[in-house]
Amino acid sequence: MHRSVWHCTFRNLVFFFYLAIDSVCAPAGFRRSFRLSRKDKKTNKSMYECKKSDQYDTADVPTYEEVTPYRRQMNEKYRLVVLVGPVGVGLNELKRKLLISDTQHYGVTVPHTTRARRSQESDGVEYIFISKHLFETDVQNNKFIEYGEYKNNYYGTSIDSVRSVLAKNKVCLLDVQPHTVKHLRTLEFKPYVIFIKPPSIERLRETRKNAKIISGRDDEGAAKPFTEEDFQEMIKSAQIMESQYGHLFDKIIVNDDLNMAFKELKTTFDKLETETYWVPVSWLHS
Numbered sequence: 001m002h003r004s005v006w007h008c009t010f011r012n013l014v015f016f017f018y019l020a021i022d023s024v025c026a027p028a029g030f031r032r033s034f035r036l037s038r039k040d041k042k043t044n045k046s047m048y049e050c051k052k053s054d055q056y057d058t059a060d061v062p063t064y065e066e067v068t069p070y071r072r073q074m075n076e077k078y079r080l081v082v083l084v085g086p087v088g089v090g091l092n093e094l095k096r097k098l099l100i101s102d103t104q105h106y107g108v109t110v111p112h113t114t115r116a117r118r119s120q121e122s123d124g125v126e127y128i129f130i131s132k133h134l135f136e137t138d139v140q141n142n143k144f145i146e147y148g149e150y151k152n153n154y155y156g157t158s159i160d161s162v163r164s165v166l167a168k169n170k171v172c173l174l175d176v177q178p179h180t181v182k183h184l185r186t187l188e189f190k191p192y193v194i195f196i197k198p199p200s201i202e203r204l205r206e207t208r209k210n211a212k213i214i215s216g217r218d219d220e221g222a223a224k225p226f227t228e229e230d231f232q233e234m235i236k237s238a239q240i241m242e243s244q245y246g247h248l249f250d251k252i253i254v255n256d257d258l259n260m261a262f263k264e265l266k267t268t269f270d271k272l273e274t275e276t277y278w279v280p281v282s283w284l285h286s
């Protein structure tokens, strides 16, 4: 049984994305994967500029995508779960809650970095530490899903780091920029994409009263209370993401009340493992 869905793609969209390094705020034992997302508001320059083809979305022919029902079999690897959302919407908080809820079942990737290892860090735990030369070689060999530069060092999430989580028979939680999603849409990963959307600005003001956002380069990554501008940017960015990449999202969850959003996320994950979903036919028959 096949079904066709409308599937459009985009062309020549230029994106400058920014690197937010997370080690500052990560609770003990839990490391956020790095995100290429933060914008230096004062200078409007990038802390990080996406490299090579990441800057451009190509293949612009609106087309139909043939799909087919798919249900994961018991002996199969879990589908990769990709979380997408604007800066500060709560991706890391939700990811952290999921990980804590079942550390045996959920996993996150370990990013690569060329920065020096700090005394309390272990190779392969917080980061995989490699030389600049090796990193650049890996970039040339398309080993990274996303990568960027921050304070003269590279940081990146490798394809192998995703494989390594899946090989442990865990559900891999990955947050990436939405333009990266299309590169992950393969038979191997069968990604399920969840868009975490902010609520209305009124609800953001209410719910994020005591929350903090990690600020950009000027503040050396310090956490500070959300400003009205942060809320506006979050909503605007979510609108752009949804209009440009909405066709790639399998599920949208509004992060209004945190516990409710988490509950919805958990239910989504549970269903994903047992129910039947439409996936591109190429994922099953290529």
Ligand SMILES: Nc1ncnc2c1ncn2[C@@H]1O[C@H](COP(=O)(O)OP(=O)(O)OP(=O)(O)O)[C@@H](O)[C@H]1O
Pocket (backbone or CB within 6 Å): 020, 035, 037, 085, 086, 087, 088, 089, 090, 091, 092, 093, 094, 207, 208, 211, 212, 213, 214, 255, 256, 257, 258, 259, 261
């Ligand atoms: N629904 C919510 N209600 C209240 N506070 C929330 C909610 N969701 C997230 N927060 C808080 O908002 C702040 C930012 O969340 P988080 O760091 O998870 O965002 P993020 O999307 O990962 O942002 P970044 O792009 O900066 O990494 C945190 O202090 C978090 O606890």
